[in-house]
Amino acid sequence: MSQVKVSNAAKAKVAEEIKFDILTNVPEGDNELKRSQIARAFISDTITVPTKEMYSYALLASLGDDVYHEPSTAALEAHIAKISGKEAGLFMPSGTMSNQIGLRTHLMQPPYTILCDNRAHIYKYEVGGAGFHSGAAVTPVAPSNGHHLTLKDVESNVVYGPDVHFAPTEIIALENTLNGTIFPQDEIISISEFARSKGIKMHLDGARIWHVAAEIGTSLKELLDPFDSASLCFSKGLGTPIGSCLVGSKEYITRARRIRKLFGGGMRQTGFLAGAAAYALTYNFPLLARVHALAGKLQKSFEEIGVTILSPAETCMIFYDAGSIGSTYDEIAERGALLPEPLFLGGSRVVLHIQTSEDAVNDFINLIATIAEEKRKAGFIKPEIQVNGHQDVYVRRAN
Structure with a gap:
């Protein structure tokens, strides 16, 4: 096939069409104004922005490709697994993806049901993802005490046994904190013991679990021991720009990594994001x-x-x-x-x-x-x- 000669002028014209200076849309002082506004915003903790110190630290992280191997990201995953008492971790771009992949990894063959609080994020604010991604039914339960699910609430709504009319409960998904409230650990342990006696998996939406650890002085390992898997968010509470981490057994995380790729969550140069998360763990958690x-x-x-x-x-x-x-x-x-x-x-x-x-x-x-x-x-x-x-x-x- 013959090569078509293209003039340098034509190439320059294409380059001129493609180029874009995004900084023209960021007026001088606009970011400082945004920081001052965030200090006075009570809408959500997701609106926090990286500090200059976080940026400077994150820029020093490695430049690998996470689909192949990214050293800083792998180190972060290993650290989160260690402090949570699990065998492995997997960096995720969002808490919703982390929860949905966390659930999907446990669920093998329908029919099945996920039991959760009727205010839970996975039920109300993840776009019906459990049904769409996993083909799962959801049993939303209103806590009888108005604060948190109890073992009695769970026992009254869980599905197990030979009756073919009902989709069995495969996962009990709890959230801590939920609407900022702390789920009593003794109740979580009781629910977990019951779940394991029935062969039911336990998943934690721990987007704000950092708040629990900071408030009651309990290690992440102790908080997460009752769960087979957990999702921990770096942007809520800790103030990073992007990211969550899913933790569980090595076998579980190996399967979750494949599902993350399937969902389009396989990322490339994530070292910067891992660096921001590491900075937050060290300097923002104490805040x-x-x-x-x-x-x-x-x-x-x-x-x-x-x-x-x-x-x-x-x-x-x-x-x-x-x-x-x-x-x-x-x-x-x-x-x-x-x-x-x-x-x-x-x-x-x-x-x-x-x-x-x-x-x-x-x-x-x-x-x-x-x-x-x-x-x-x-x-x-x-x-x-x-x-x-x-x-x-x-x-x-x-x-």
Whole structure:
């Protein structure tokens, strides 16, 4: 086949069409403005951004290809496996992928069912992935105590035995924290012992398990011992740009790696992301105690003002009832946005994170106090209501 001669001018024209300077869309000072806004945002902990120090550290990581071998990523996976008491780990681009591959790896042949809390992320916020990816039915269970599933809740809803009318429960998937609340470890152990007696696998959505370890001073190994697999997120709580890690046995992770490739999650130069995660483990994890203290301060101040708390600040979140001071979430968000230094607020869920400023917390408290006083002067009287702990009635939860 003859070679067609192409002029340098034609090649230059193509290169001119292709080139793109993304920095023209980032005005000078825009990133610093974004950092200041994040310090005053209570929407989610996923909005945190890498610091310059994290970037500098991450740039020193290795430059391998993770589908073949990436040294920094492999070292991170081994470390997460070690501290969680599992044999192996697998880096994932997102918590949703980590959960869905985690479930799919356990599930071999339908029919089968996954049992979980009816507020669980895998059930409500992963786009029906269990059904789509794994062909699995889901049994969502409302916790009878309004806080966490109990062994009794599980025993009443799990499916096992010879009756052919029902798809057997193959996995019990728990979440810790869930809506910021800590799942009591003794209850997890009881559920796990029951599950193993029936040959049922245990999976943990531990996206915010770091908060549990920081708050109650319990090792990840102890927290994860009752589970066959667990997903741990680096971006929620720890403040990395991307990433989660799935942990389990060597055989399990070998199978999960193949499924990750099948799902399109096989990545290339992930060393930078692994470096960011390593930085977060060392320098950001210790910041979680401050986050919990700020959340506790916010709750206490809200209660003193007269706000009804729907779910308390066990870690980094509180849920509150705007109606308890005669206001609405929309009004509070709009008033916050009009402050000289705006606050970025959502609905009933308030999330604090490692980049939340104490000034923002104080301004939020003052805003609520101002609105509450205005409503009282206008004649609002707080009704007598009983909070039953089922905060999902009030909550529209985001990631």
